[in-house]
Amino acid sequence: MKKISLILVLFFTSSQFAFSQTETCDCKTDLDFLVEKIKAMPSFKKQIKGKKAIEFETTYTRLANKMKQNVLIEDCYKMLLQQMVIVNDVHASLNFNNTLISKEDLKDTLKLNVFKASDAFKNHPKTKQNLNDLETKLSKKSTQDFEGIYNYGENLTIGIYKQNDSDTFVGVVLKSHLKQWDAGQIIIYANQTNGIKYNLYYYDPITRSPGFVKSISFENGRLWMYKKENSINNEELPIKNQSDWEFKQLTPDTQYLYFGNFSSFSKANKKAFKAFYAKTKKVLTVKNVIVDLRSNRGGNSKLSDPFLKLLKKKNVYILTNCFTGSNGEQFTLKLKALKNATHLGQTTRGIIAYGMNYGYNYNTPSGNFNMTPTDMDFNEYLAYEGKGVTPEIALDYSKDWLEQTLAIIKNTSN
Secondary structure: OOOHHHHHHHHHHHOOOOOOOOOEEOHHHHHHHHHHHHHOOHHHHHHOOOHHHHHHHHHHHHHHHOOOOOEEHHHHHHHHHHHHOOOOOOOOEEEEOOOOOOHHHHOOHHHHHHHHOOHHHHOOOEOOOOHHHHHHHHOOOOOOOOOEEEEEOOOEEEEEEEOOOOOEEEEEEEEEOOOOOOOOEEEEEEEEEEOOEEEEEEEOOOOOOEEEEEEEEEEOOEEOOEEEOOOOOOOOOOOOOOOOEEEEEEEOOEEEEEEOOEOOOOHHHHHHHHHHHHHHHHHOOOOEEEEEOOOOOOEOHHHHOHHHHHHOOOEEEEEEOOOOOOHHHHHHHHHHOOOOEEEEEOOOOOOOOEEOOOOOOEEOOOOOEEEEOOOEEOHHHHHHOOOOOOOOEEOOOOOOHHHHHHHHHHHHHO
C-alpha cells in the first residue's frame, strides 16, 4: 500500500476543479498556520522523525512553492489536507467553513435556481463515464466488492468505481431525489489506507460543502453514510431508541449493559453516568455480562473505567462496530485485558491514540477553514490508530447480535 500522502497527491493533482472559479485565498499563510498547530500536537512529536520528518518538510516545500500566488479555495483545502495526513491522527481534523447552499435556501426555489446557475454548481466535477453503462457494470458487483451501487437513504443513488491508472475510487451520482444534485456529478473520492479502512474526500449530500473524513470501514456493504443497494442487513447497528446508559436482564444468568457515550463535556451525561453506575453496582449480580459498545462516541475514561472493577470477576462479552471510537475503543481494550473477556462483532473505528482535552479549534487566517488539533496523548494505542481493534469473533450481519452472543454464551457454558 502506498503512503497515504502519496495517494492524496495523485488524487489531488488529478482533480482539476475548484470551490469557485473566482474565489481565492492566501493559502501559504494558512499552510504556515496549519503547520504550526500540527507541530504542537503529541502525534507529530511522536511520529514525525527520521524519514517521516523529511517527508513532512518536503511536502511543505512542495506545497509552499505552489502557493506563491493566491490559490482557489478548494484547491487550497486539498493541499492543506496533504500536509495533515502525513501524521497518523484520526482525531485531528480540518473542516471547510463555507456552505455552498444552506438547508433553508434549499426550501427557496429562487435561491436554489440561483445556486444551480452558479459557477460552483456548473463547474462541480463530473464523471466522463456513460452513466447507463456504468450502472450496468456496477450492478454486477457483489456486496463484498468496494465498487458498486450505493444508496444515501432514499435520496441518492451513487456508483463507486476505480479511476483508471489510479488508486482513487470515485463516487458519482446516478440518480438524485435531491434538487441540489444532478446525475453525473461526483460526490465522493475514496482511498484505501489499511485493509478495510478508507479516507474519504466528500461533498456533503445536503449543503454540498467539501469535507474529509479518515479511517472509515467498508464492511457489510456499508461505507459511512452510504449502503450498497443489495445489502439489506444492518444488525451491526445498535438497538434503536436506546439511551446512552442501558441495563437489561436478558436471561437468568446474563445481563446487558449499553454504553453509547462517555462524554464528560455534558453535565447531563455526567449526571446520567453517576446514576447508572450506582444502579449497576446494585444489580450486576450474574456471571455473564454483555457490554455493548456499538457506535460508542467515546469521551472520558472517568466515565468508563469505573465499570472495570464491577466487571473484573464476570464473563464479559464485548460488542463493537465500525463506529465504536476513541475512549470506546480504549475501554474495549481494557475490557479485553480482563481474565474472562471475549470481543465480538466488528472492527472499531481506529480513532484511539490521541484526543482533545479542551476541544479547542482554530480558524485559519483566511477564515475559510477550521482546524481541530489534538492535545491528548495515548501513544500506547498507536498500533490501532487508523486500523481499529479487531474482535476475536466476527458476528453474522443478518442475525440479531444479542441473540448470537447469547447462543455463544450458552455453548460456552455447556
